[in-house]
Amino acid sequence: MSPIRIALNAGLLLVVFVIQETLVSRVHLPITGFSFYLAVLLLMVLLENRTGAVILGFVGGMILDLSPASESPFGQWALILTAIAYLIAVNAESIDQIVSRPVGLGLFVALGTSLSLLAYLLVDGLLGQATGTFGRDCLVIGGNFFWTMLLAPFFMPALLVIRDATIGSRERI
Amino acid sequence: MARGGGNRSRLLLVILLVTSLFLITLDLRGSGVIKGSRSVTQTFLAPIQKGVADVFAPVGRFFSDVKNFPNAKNEIAALQSENARLKSQTLVNKDIQGQLKQLKGVLDLSGRGGYKVVSARVIGHGSATTFTQTITIDAGSSDGITVDKTVVSEHGLVGVVKSVQSHSSIILLMSDPSFKVGVRIARSQSIGVLSGTGGSNFTLQLLDPAGDIQKGDVLFTNGSDSNRPFIPGVPVGQVSAVDHTTATLTQTATVKSYSDLGNIGVVSIVITAPTTAPRTMIVPTPQPTVIVYVTPTPTPFSSGTPSGSPSPTPSPSKKATK
Numbered sequence: 151m152s153p154i155r156i157a158l159n160a161g162l163l164l165v166v167f168v169i170q171e172t173l174v175s176r177v178h179l180p181i182t183g184f185s186f187y188l189a190v191l192l193l194m195v196l197l198e199n200r201t202g203a204v205i206l207g208f209v210g211g212m213i214l215d216l217s218p219a220s221e222s223p224f225g226q227w228a229l230i231l232t233a234i235a236y237l238i239a240v241n242a243e244s245i246d247q248i249v250s251r252p253v254g255l256g257l258f259v260a261l262g263t264s265l266s267l268l269a270y271l272l273v274d275g276l277l278g279q280a281t282g283t284f285g286r287d288c289l290v291i292g293g294n295f296f297w298t299m300l301l302a303p304f305f306m307p308a309l310l311v312i313r314d315a316t317i318g319s320r321e322r323i
Numbered sequence: 324m325a326r327g328g329g330n331r332s333r334l335l336l337v338i339l340l341v342t343s344l345f346l347i348t349l350d351l352r353g354s355g356v357i358k359g360s361r362s363v364t365q366t367f368l369a370p371i372q373k374g375v376a377d378v379f380a381p382v383g384r385f386f387s388d389v390k391n392f393p394n395a396k397n398e399i400a401a402l403q404s405e406n407a408r409l410k411s412q413t414l415v416n417k418d419i420q421g422q423l424k425q426l427k428g429v430l431d432l433s434g435r436g437g438y439k440v441v442s443a444r445v446i447g448h449g450s451a452t453t454f455t456q457t458i459t460i461d462a463g464s465s466d467g468i469t470v471d472k473t474v475v476s477e478h479g480l481v482g483v484v485k486s487v488q489s490h491s492s493i494i495l496l497m498s499d500p501s502f503k504v505g506v507r508i509a510r511s512q513s514i515g516v517l518s519g520t521g522g523s524n525f526t527l528q529l530l531d532p533a534g535d536i537q538k539g540d541v542l543f544t545n546g547s548d549s550n551r552p553f554i555p556g557v558p559v560g561q562v563s564a565v566d567h568t569t570a571t572l573t574q575t576a577t578v579k580s581y582s583d584l585g586n587i588g589v590v591s592i593v594i595t596a597p598t599t600a601p602r603t604m605i606v607p608t609p610q611p612t613v614i615v616y617v618t619p620t621p622t623p624f625s626s627g628t629p630s631g632s633p634s635p636t637p638s639p640s641k642k643a644t645k
Contacts, residue, residue, distance in 0.1 A: 171368055172375045175448045178585065200332040208339040215346075218365035218486065218493055219449035219457040221501060224357040225346025232339045239332065271454065277347070282454060282500035282521030290454060290521075 151202040158316060159194065160209050166190045167213050175219075182293030185263055187214060189298050190309055191231065192238070192262040196249065197313070200239040207235025222270070222279055230269045234262065252303060259306070260298040267291050362488060365459075369491035372447040373461055440475070440591035441466050446491070454521065456499040458482075460590060463490045471552035473544070473593040479558035479581035480504070480544060481590050492592075497559075498522065498584050505545035506559050511535035514545055517559060517578060523585070525560060525578040532573055538562055542578060550596035 170187040177184075191210040195203045211228030214220075220227075238245060249255040268291055274281050281287060350357040443466070447459030462468055464487050472484040474494050482502065485495040495502060502519035506527065513534035518526045529536055540562040546555025564577040 168368065168371060172372045172447065176375060178448075200329070201335055204332055204335050204339060208343070211343070216360060216364040217453060218361050218368065218459070219447075219455050220361070220453045221455040221457075221495075221499070222453065223347045223350035224360065225343045225350060228346065229340060229343035232336065232343060236332070236336045274454070277351070280499075280501035282519075286521035287454065 151198070151205050155202070156205060156209065159206055160213065162313065162316060163187075163191060163194070163210050163213050167216070171217060171219075179293075179297055181296065182290045184297035184301060185267070185294055186301075186305070188263045188266055189259045189302060189305075192234075192259050192266070193255075193306060193309060194313065195235045195238050196242075196245065196258070198239070200236075200242075203235045203239035204232060207231040207233075210235075222274055223277060226270065226273055226277070230266060230273060234266055234269065238262070252306075255306065256299055256302040259302050260295045263298045264291050264295040267294060362486065365486065365491060365493065366488045369446070369459065369461070369463075369488060372459055372491075376444070376446040376461075439593070439595040441468060441594050442589055442591045443468075443492070444589055445587050449496075454500070456496040456502075456519065456521065456584070457485065458494045458496060458587060458590075460492050460494060460592075461490065462592065463488045463492050465489050467594050468492050468592050473550075473552060473554045473557060475557055475591050475593065476582045476587055476589070478583070479560065480553075481582050481584065481587060483552045484592060494590065496584050497525070497580065497582075504553055504559065505547070506542040507545045507555075508534075508536060508562075509541040509543055510537070511540070517542065523580065524563070525580060527562065527576040527578045529574040529576075534574055536562060536565055536574055536576055538565055540576075554593050554596040 166187050170185070174184060174186045187210075191206070191214075195206050195210075198206055208228050208231070211231035212225075214227040214231070215224045245258060249258050271281055271287055271291075346357065441462055443460035443462035445458050446461045449455050449457035468484060468487050470484050470487055474481045474483060480497055482494045482496040482499070485493045487493075496519070497504065497517075498519045498521060500519055500521050504517050505514065506517045507514050511534065513529055513531055513536060515527050515529040515534070515536075518528070520526055527536075527542070542559040542561070544553045544555055544557040544559055547553045558581050560578045560580040562576045563579045566575040566577070568575075
């Protein structure tokens with residue numbers, strides 16, 4: 151992954167991050183919020199090769215760690231998303247079969263988002279951070295899964311078009 | 324979606340994971356650089372959030388209204404019955420108000436609201452990517468706001484100022500799991516610690532195992548040392564259920580907040596705390612009570628005074644101070 155490509159990916163993620171922090175978080179959806187940023191990041195990770203996926207996971211995590219609302223230590227999201235990006239990259243062939251259909255792609259992004267949030271909670275617990283009640287946490291993760299599954303088909307095609315227009319697929323072998 | 328780079332990617336993974344752990348360690352050790360990066364992000368995001376708040380506020384309200392639509396009918400019926408009850412109560416209150424006016428002169432309760440506040444508009448809510456419950460407001464250090472200040476709404480406590488920039492601040496809501504505040508039960512004066520649970524309910528843990536707590540008890544903040552982060556006397560919420568489990572050493576209860584934290588539009592930040600603590604003012608200071616003894620004017624006798632009986636000489640009125 152070339153530095154230019156990393157910069158372009160980071161730029162795109164920064165834009166999504168600003169949208170998440172300023173617009174998406176303002177919308178009070180029933181049950182709980184919706185993590186637009188995580189969904190986009192996981193989709194972008196899926197389109198990269200193994201090295202690119204790991205770098206993108208780390209860069210995306212670092213951007214998410216910048217969230218002023220976060221109470222967790224800086225680097226926590228970078229740690230989680232690097233590991234998850236690697237897991238996605240390693241199991242790419244199996245995942246490719248699932249995501250070949252639009253429903254499968256939506257399901258993958260929703261499951262990935264939920265898994266990321268669950269990992270975040272686990273690391274939070276390990277680091278001694280307050281994590282809230284079990285019921286509430288389940289509701290947040292479940293709600294996030296529901297909304298990602300529901301909304302992913304609407305934004306994913308647009309995102310793929312934007313990504314191809316800006317970053318392209320030059321390094322995809 | 325082609326893949327490649329086995330050993331290289333593994334090495335990269337290890338390097339990046341170690342870097343992440345290094346950053347976590349730095350942050351937990353209180354590195355200023357790490358904290359500064361979030362402040363910079365807040366400074367950058369605040370103007371955008373403000374603009375988005377102006378443009379997209381109705382969208383947020385629309386979803387909120389749709390969410391509350393099924394409850395609206397029940398709410399109207401409940402409000403109508405409450406309105407009727409309040410109307411009848413108003414008549415009774417007129418008499419009580421007269422008495423209250425006199426009592427207010429004796430019981431100095433002015434300390435309850437003796438603080439200065441700065442009001443601000445909510446321009447952002449905590450991200451869904453974190454489990455943190457926060458809001459962003461459009462006032463900052465240029466308005467006199469500093470960290471660890473009490474934040475209140477029209478109904479009571481909302482949270483505490485977590486971080487401050489020149490024109491924006493982040494408020495940690497009382498519903499956040501890491502939020503804790505010392506509270507006092509108005510009826511029994513028992514004290515305890517109220518914790519956020521991430522939802523609309525809160526957990527109260529009494530410090531005294533034999534403390535008196537009942538459903539419906541009203542809670543006020545107990546206040547902190549030097550009034551930071553909490554000033555005393557701010558309404559917090561009402562006890563909705565008491566946990567009578569004997570297995571625990573301390574008594575716990577579930578509390579419902581007075582403030583609707585999900586629908587806050589405007590908040591106030593307490594800049595100057597009251598000069599006198601309201602918790603001490605709740606108990607009235609003994610005031611000198613003037614008691615006037617009046618001796619009745621003696622009735623003049625037509626005949627002479629009977630022998631042996633005391634002389635009915637009028638004595639001056641006596642004043643005794645209790």
